[in-house]
Amino acid sequence: MALNKTKTDPELGHRVHEHLVLNRVETPTVPNDLSDADKTNAIEHHFRGIMEALGLDLTDDSLIDSPRRVAKMFVSEIFWGLDYDNFPKCTAVENKMRYDEMVVERNISVMSSCEHHFVVIDGNATVAYIPGQHVLGLSKLNRIVEYFSKRPQIQERLTEQIYFALQYILGTDDIAVVVDAIHYCVRSRGVEDHGSSTVTSKLGGRFRTDPALRAEFMSIVNKH
Numbered sequence: 001m002a003l004n005k006t007k008t009d010p011e012l013g014h015r016v017h018e019h020l021v022l023n024r025v026e027t028p029t030v031p032n033d034l035s036d037a038d039k040t041n042a043i044e045h046h047f048r049g050i051m052e053a054l055g056l057d058l059t060d061d062s063l064i065d066s067p068r069r070v071a072k073m074f075v076s077e078i079f080w081g082l083d084y085d086n087f088p089k090c091t092a093v094e095n096k097m098r099y100d101e102m103v104v105e106r107n108i109s110v111m112s113s114c115e116h117h118f119v120v121i122d123g124n125a126t127v128a129y130i131p132g133q134h135v136l137g138l139s140k141l142n143r144i145v146e147y148f149s150k151r152p153q154i155q156e157r158l159t160e161q162i163y164f165a166l167q168y169i170l171g172t173d174d175i176a177v178v179v180d181a182i183h184y185c186v187r188s189r190g191v192e193d194h195g196s197s198t199v200t201s202k203l204g205g206r207f208r209t210d211p212a213l214r215a216e217f218m219s220i221v222n223k224h
C-alpha cells in the first residue's frame with residue numbers, strides 16, 4: 001500500500017513515538033530539519049557516489065536516472081515510516097458491544113528492509129488482541145504493521161514496535177504479535193540459505209499468562 005497522506009495522524013504518531021522511547025524499542029534516529037525534498041537531493045548525491053565507486057557509467061541511458069530513482073524510493077516508498085507525520089490515523093473507539101474474545105488479523109504482509117544490509121525482509125505478521133475498553137478497525141492493524149515496516153529494521157524490533165504501538169493505542173497488554181519473514185541478506189549472501197525464515201514474537205498480558213489462550217493464538221498462527 002502506498003502512503004496516503006490524507007489518512008495520517010501526526011499527533012498520535014508523536015505520542016506513540018514517546019511510548020516507544022519509554023519502552024526502549026524506538027529505532028535509533030538523530031532528528032534533522034531536512035524536508036523530504038532535501039532528503040531526496042542528499043540521497044541522490046550520495047547514491048551517485050556509490051554507483052561511481054562501483055565503476056558504473058552514469059552517462060548510460062539505463063543508469064542515468066538511477067540515483068534520483070533510488071532517492072525517491074527511499075524517501076517516499078520504502079522508508080516513509082521513519083517520519084511520524086506519516087503515522088496512520090487509527091483512533092481506537094469505545095467497545096460498545098463489550099466484545100471480549102480474541103480479535104486476530106492473520107497474514108498481514110510485511111515488506112521491510114534489513115538495517116544491516118539494506119536489502120528486503122519479506123514475510124507476514126499475525127496480530128491479535130483482546131478488546132478491553134477500546135476496539136480498533138481491523139485494517140488499522142495492517143496499517144500499523146505497514147508503518148513500522150517502512151523503515152530500515154531488524155525483525156525483533158519491528159515485532160516490539162508493533163506490540164508497543166498497539167499497547168498504547170488500545171490501552172491493554174493483551175496483545176500478541178508474530179512476524180515470520182525471509183531475509184534476503186541471508187538468502188543472497190553470507191550463509192546463502194534459501195529455505196529458512198525467521199520467526200519473532202511478542203506476547204503480552206493474558207497471551208503471556210494464560211496457556212490456553214496462548215495455545216489458541218499459536219494454532220491460528222500455524223494454520224495454513
Ligand SMILES: [Zn+2]
Pocket residue numbers: 114115116117118119183185186
Ligand atoms: Zn541483513
